[in-house]
Amino acid sequence: MNNFLKDVAFVLHNFFNFVTYKNFSIFPYCKLQVPVRMRTATEFWYVKVKLNSNMSRGALRTLLTMFSLLIISSTLIYFGSRGDATTIAKSIKSGVLTADTVDVSFENVGGVLLKRDIEESQIVKKGDVLMVLDDTDTAISIERTKATIEAQKALILSKENEIEIRKANVDLEELTKWKEIEQLKQSLTVSESAKLLAQKQYKRANSLVNTRSISKSDYDSANSQNIQAGAAKTQALRKLQAAIYGATDEQIEKLKRTGSAKGMTLLSIKNERLEIDNMQNALDNLKSQLKQTEVQLKQEEVNYSRLTLIAPCDGKILKILHQQGELVSPNSSGLTLETDRKYFDIYVSEEQVLKYKKGNKVKVHCVATDEDLTGTVRYATVAPTFADLRMTRERGLGDLTSFQVRIYVDSPEVLTGMTMEVRDE
Incomplete structure (x- = not known):
């Protein structure tokens, strides 16, 4: 009742401020004074009207008529707003039992609907087959991918064997070349010794030929051997240098020493x-x-399994969207399933909402079965119906903020559509 009086007072205050405003006064012979007084629990406005002696009865009648209309309008607004469903639910803390629904879809796959052995209102269990799409194209794609995998494995095995053989051949070739280098080093050593010997013989022959101690032919023979020994040394050195091309200075020095x-x-x-x-x-x-x-094959196998639509949970089929033989698009919904997760909403005030925290247990009464049950609070949030009325705080009226509380009930006996009431402890 206090809120009603506040509504009436607010309307009267604005009305009298309007009609007595000097630039817009509709009663030139009416002088109004509007003092405010507070009286205990009930707040009201005391309106004192002083009439000018020149004021006519018609003006007074008009003023009283408008005042009566304002009182009637305020009354209708106050009592009429209490008839909406949200306000009623808030006052009696009851709601209609509703069930969660699930849109069951063919995930990322499509095709012709080959099999459908379900009907509306049918009760299904988790894992039951609901619909089956044609799997011809997907099965062919899986076989093709498997053949590709086998060919790739064979090619990989062949390349692995080729690499192993090539590595073994290179290792053997490296050992062979090391032996050849060692032989070339020995040949170079022999050639250097032969060159030194031939050079000594040539020098001796050169000194003897001047004294005519040896014949000219002996000299020529010594000279020829010296030249051949030099050529053999040069050839051996070139072969060794070509064989050790790419070796480091340290490795060459090691070859010379050892x-x-x-x-x-x-x-x-x-x-x-x-x-x-x-x-x-x-x-x-x-x-x-x-x-x-292989990843592609796994994806194709997953898609193949998705061609069979499986019930994700226990429930009742509400609506089937495709008939047998229809072409189903990927990700399109196949049917709507009503689950066993039942809930109802109640509306409470700011003072009451703290009792309904997430996970709290509350006593629930089913009107139809006259049975007391236990419910679980899922969440509490500001009711959207009252969101546009929060501005009333600025006008000095009562706080109309309301909170929506969702409560889940786990009982197979209650049915959707039944009225549920919350009984506070």
Whole structure:
């Protein structure tokens, strides 16, 4: 009742402020005074009207008529607003039981609906087959992908064997070249010794030929041997240098000291190992392609399983959107399923909402079965119906903020559409 009096007072206050405003007064012979007084729990406006002696009865009658209309309008607004469903639910804390619904769809797949053995209002269990699409194209695609995988595996195996053989051949070739280098080093040593000997003989022959101690033919023979020994040394050196091309200075020095070529880096061997590395990179690329194809196969197998629409939970079929033989688009909804998750909404005030926290248990009474149940609060939020009335705080009226509380009930006996009431402890 206090809120009603506040509504009337607010309307009267604005009305008298309007009619007595000097520029817009509709009663030139009416002088109004509107003082405000507060009287205990009930707040009201005390309106004192002083009439001018020149005021006519017609003006007074008009003023009283408008005042009566304002009182009637305020009364209708106050009592009429209490008849909406949200306000009624707030006052008696009851609501109609509703069930969650699920739109069951063919995820990322489509095709012709091959099988549908369900009807509206049919009760289904989790895992039941609801619909089946034609799997011809998907099955062919899976077989093609499997064949591609087998071919890729065979090619990978062939490349792996080729690389292993090539590595073994390069290792053997490297050992052979090290032996050849050691032999060339020995040949160069022999050639150097032969060159020294031939050079000594030539010098002796050259000194003897001047004294005519040896014949000219002996001198020519010594000179020829010296020249041949020099040529053999040069040839052996060139062969050795070509064989050790790419070796480091440390490795060459080791060869000179020890005569061993083991561990020496050779350009030809290095190039062959680079070719093997390139073959290995190509092999890794083939393995990556194989992995992608295997992932593709898994996706196709998943899509194949999705051609069969399975009930995600227990419930009742409300609506079927496709008939057998129809072409179903990917991701399109197949049917609507009413689940066993039942709930109802109540509306409470700011003072009451703190009792309805998420997870709290509340006592619930089913009107139809006259049965007491236990409900679980899912959430509490500001009711959208009252969102546009929060501005009334600025006008000095009562706070009309209301909160919507959703309560879930786990009971197979109650049916959707039944009225549920909350009983506070």
